[in-house]
Amino acid sequence: AQKVTQAQTEISVVEKEDVTLDCVYETRDTTYYLFWYKQPPSGELVFLIRRNSFDEQNEISGRYSWNFQKSTSSFNFTITASQVVDSAVYFCALSSYNTDKLIFGTGTRLQVFP
Amino acid sequence: EAQVTQNPRYLITVTGKKLTVTCSQNMNHEYMSWYRQDPGLGLRQIYYSMNVEVTDKGDVPEGYKVSRKEKRNFPLILESPSPNQTSLYFCASGQGANQPQHFGDGTRLSIL
Numbered sequence: 367a368q369k370v371t372q373a374q375t376e377i378s379v380v381e382k383e384d385v386t387l388d389c390v391y392e393t394r395d396t397t398y399y400l401f402w403y404k405q406p407p408s409g410e411l412v413f414l415i416r417r418n419s420f421d422e423q424n425e426i427s428g429r430y431s432w433n434f435q436k437s438t439s440s441f442n443f444t445i446t447a448s449q450v451v452d453s454a455v456y457f458c459a460l461s462s463y464n465t466d467k468l469i470f471g472t473g474t475r476l477q478v479f480p
Numbered sequence: 481e482a483q484v485t486q487n488p489r490y491l492i493t494v495t496g497k498k499l500t501v502t503c504s505q506n507m508n509h510e511y512m513s514w515y516r517q518d519p520g521l522g523l524r525q526i527y528y529s530m531n532v533e534v535t536d537k538g539d540v541p542e543g544y545k546v547s548r549k550e551k552r553n554f555p556l557i558l559e560s561p562s563p564n565q566t567s568l569y570f571c572a573s574g575q576g577a578n579q580p581q582h583f584g585d586g587t588r589l590s591i592l
Contacts, residue, residue, distance in 0.1 A: 372522075399578045411523075411570060411583035418578075457523060466530055466577040467538060468513065472522035 368393045370460050372471035379448050380479050387443040387474045389458030395419075397463035400434065400441045405455040405473070414456075417441065448478045482507050486571050486584035493561060494592050501556045501587050503571030511574045512554040513538065513581070514546065516567040523570065528577065529554055561591045 369392040379385045391400065402414040415425065417434050425432045429446045445452050458471045484505045493499055505512065513528035515538075525538030529548040543565055545557040554573075558565060568588050572581040 375520075401580070403581075409568075409586055411572075411581075413580040413582075416580055459523075461577045463578065466511070466528055466536065468525055468528070468577050468581065469539070470515070470523035470525075472520060 368395075368460055368462065368465070368467070368469045370458050370469050370471035372456075372458055372474050374474045375472070376475040376477070378477045378479065381449060382447050383478075384444060384446050385448050385476065385478075387445075387456050387458075387476065389441045389443065389471060391439050391441065391458070391460045393460060393462055395462035395464050399461045401459040401461075401468075402432070402441075402443050403457045403459065403470075405457065406451075407453065411457075414443075445476075448476075450478050450480055452476060453478045482582065484571055484573050484582050484584040486569075486587050488587060489585065490588050492590040492592065495562055496560050499558050499561060499589075501558075501569060501571075501589070503554045503556065503584060504552050505554075505573040505582070506552065507573060507582065508551065509573035509575055509582070510551070511576045511579070511581075512548065513572050513577075514544070514554070514556045515570045515572065516540065516565075517570060517586075518567050526556070526569075530576075558589075561589075563591050565589065566591045 371390045400417045455473045514526040515523045527546040529535040571584040574581040
């Protein structure tokens with residue numbers, strides 16, 4: 367069975383702090399895909415990143431970076447120098463080559479205070 | 481503009497009264513799916529469809545039906561809604577389950 371665990375329910379930081387959102391996944395498949403989505407207070411869901419299981423290279427996009435480690439089944443998301451606009455619920459998700467399901471974690475609510 | 485459109489955005493109804501939430505996408509995506517979002521439970525997949533006339537159950541399909549007669553439309557049907565189906569629902573589409581998903585704006589359903 368596939369599973370995504372986001373153990374951090376809520377995180378509060380002050381602007382300019384760095385923050386890491388954890389994501390741990392479970393799957394028996396060797397080919398799988400990991401995603402992060404953002405849900406700001408306005409409610410829409412916005413795609414951030416997709417990673418496949420064969421690409422463990424970390425990725426950086428501006429203040430956002432992602433650390434994919436197969437050895438620990440983790441796909442963590444770091445925001446550097448957080449801003450108030452980063453306040454949102456962030457979801458990690460998993461799909462695999464052998465199934466057409468998309469499994470989401472329970473989400474982490476990030477609050478960035480000025 | 482590429483988009484996924486859900487209707488209605490809000491609905492308050494009563495137990496047992498059949499309702500349909502429509503979902504339409506204009507990106508020619510093959511994969512469409514429905515999710516419900518509940519506090520503490522995240523997004524849970526209800527049903528998904530790989531293509532026209534091909535649908536399958538997600539993790540929480542009980543009490544829901546779907547159909548995919550056309551590529552662009554994927555309605556969610558609650559034949560006999562119950563209060564435990566009160567939730568925020570999202571429709572999504574993508575090139576496949578392994579591709580980024582585009583989400584609709586959500587439908588907030590309240591079943592009294």
